[in-house]
Amino acid sequence: MNADVVLVGAGLQGCGVALRLAQAGRSVLVLERSIPGAEASSAAGGILSPGVEAEPGPFHHLCMESLGRWSDFAAEVERLSGSWVGFRGGGTLEVSVDDRFTPVLAGRAAALERAGVAVEILDGDAARRLEPGLSPETRGAIWFPGEASVDPRLLGRALHVAASRAGARFLQGQVRGIAVEGGRVVGVDHETGRIDAGAVVLAAGAWSLQVAGHDLPAGAVRPVRGQIAVLDTRPPLLSRVVFTDKGYLVPRPDGRILCGSTMEEAGFEKVVTAGGLLHVLQLAVEAAPGLATAPVVESWSNFRPATPDGLPILGPGRIPGLFYATGHYRNGVLLTPVTADAVSAAVLGRATPVDLAPFGPGRLSPRGAAR
Numbered sequence: 001m002n003a004d005v006v007l008v009g010a011g012l013q014g015c016g017v018a019l020r021l022a023q024a025g026r027s028v029l030v031l032e033r034s035i036p037g038a039e040a041s042s043a044a045g046g047i048l049s050p051g052v053e054a055e056p057g058p059f060h061h062l063c064m065e066s067l068g069r070w071s072d073f074a075a076e077v078e079r080l081s082g083s084w085v086g087f088r089g090g091g092t093l094e095v096s097v098d099d100r101f102t103p104v105l106a107g108r109a110a111a112l113e114r115a116g117v118a119v120e121i122l123d124g125d126a127a128r129r130l131e132p133g134l135s136p137e138t139r140g141a142i143w144f145p146g147e148a149s150v151d152p153r154l155l156g157r158a159l160h161v162a163a164s165r166a167g168a169r170f171l172q173g174q175v176r177g178i179a180v181e182g183g184r185v186v187g188v189d190h191e192t193g194r195i196d197a198g199a200v201v202l203a204a205g206a207w208s209l210q211v212a213g214h215d216l217p218a219g220a221v222r223p224v225r226g227q228i229a230v231l232d233t234r235p236p237l238l239s240r241v242v243f244t245d246k247g248y249l250v251p252r253p254d255g256r257i258l259c260g261s262t263m264e265e266a267g268f269e270k271v272v273t274a275g276g277l278l279h280v281l282q283l284a285v286e287a288a289p290g291l292a293t294a295p296v297v298e299s300w301s302n303f304r305p306a307t308p309d310g311l312p313i314l315g316p317g318r319i320p321g322l323f324y325a326t327g328h329y330r331n332g333v334l335l336t337p338v339t340a341d342a343v344s345a346a347v348l349g350r351a352t353p354v355d356l357a358p359f360g361p362g363r364l365s366p367r368g369a370a371r
């Protein structure tokens, strides 16, 4: 079996890059050991928030580039797949419900404004006019009106279908390693045998370092577990994403509200714990007391692919033919459109739409050169 490009992993990153490469006329094979989208990509809250997630600088710029692509990307994936992806505007509210966090929030708002980021600063009453379900204790909020959310489960399915319809092939099974001969990538060792390819994109999320033959240093990607509980509210108690200093609430249009999330160094132990549920349910009820009587209808955990500096790993490795689309940590859903465009451009040898230098793998080795 062979392909121009092999993608290792069919999460949002693997499927997004595969879609763009197939649209560019390349023969594309996506190798997934499980079900496409089954891991971090379907466990995510689906928040698209550069404002809360990124300090001003190159990473904020990357996040804004991706946010700017989201509306068109959602429409394109929906058109190709025939399925809704749950893209929803309304902005993000970062609220303070106690006196301790209020000055922290005010400081953040001032820093963002100085950097030219569009924010609106609301007092408690104004925040509650936007979201009447918020606690009467709400002291104030930053509102990022241009932000949005998406439903990652719907997106994962739709992006898989879209990439398939664009011509990408999908094959189930474990990739053991990247095959290198004569100093360049020649394919992968798959559980079904050797697959030849001119280029390989490693998009295996938190498991990326388990694929032999990469040129990333030890510790370049590690799992950070997040737990989420889902509450059912009828009629919907909230209509936009709400952050506090402890976590977030992500409302879906049907009234379900995702309460997340923990940030745990727990290896690959995929469980929901009493302490994790306590954390996310407590922050939910503090932010919106009406949630105390809402039924808990679902819970899960999964693993963010975290890097030492919290930035994604995007673009070419040191070995010719090897590319990365991994390490997206807390923002892989937000960064899906820009990753698809930029990493596919790098594979095709075209100019990338954003400067990938700050996100290259070379930054991660002690001497700044990929090993």
Ligand SMILES: Cc1cc2nc3c(=O)[nH]c(=O)nc-3n(C[C@H](O)[C@H](O)[C@H](O)COP(=O)(O)OP(=O)(O)OC[C@H]3O[C@@H](n4cnc5c(N)ncnc54)[C@H](O)[C@@H]3O)c2cc1C
Residues within 6 Å of the ligand: 008, 009, 010, 011, 012, 013, 014, 031, 032, 033, 034, 035, 036, 037, 038, 039, 040, 041, 042, 043, 044, 045, 046, 047, 048, 173, 174, 175, 176, 203, 204, 205, 206, 207, 208, 210, 211, 225, 226, 227, 228, 260, 261, 301, 302, 303, 304, 305, 325, 326, 327, 328, 329, 330, 331, 332, 333, 334, 335
């Ligand atoms: C609880 C939680 C909440 C989150 N909330 C948000 C959010 O609100 N907004 C946001 O932007 N981001 C969020 N994230 C982060 C986001 O989910 C991730 O950054 C993103 O999904 C990473 O995408 P990926 O394709 O790299 O990884 P994954 O979706 O994990 O995909 C990697 C795939 O590779 C496959 N794979 C691994 N090894 C192999 C192998 N050897 N052979 C074959 N296949 C292999 C896996 O089975 C998997 O399907 C959240 C994450 C978690 C866990």
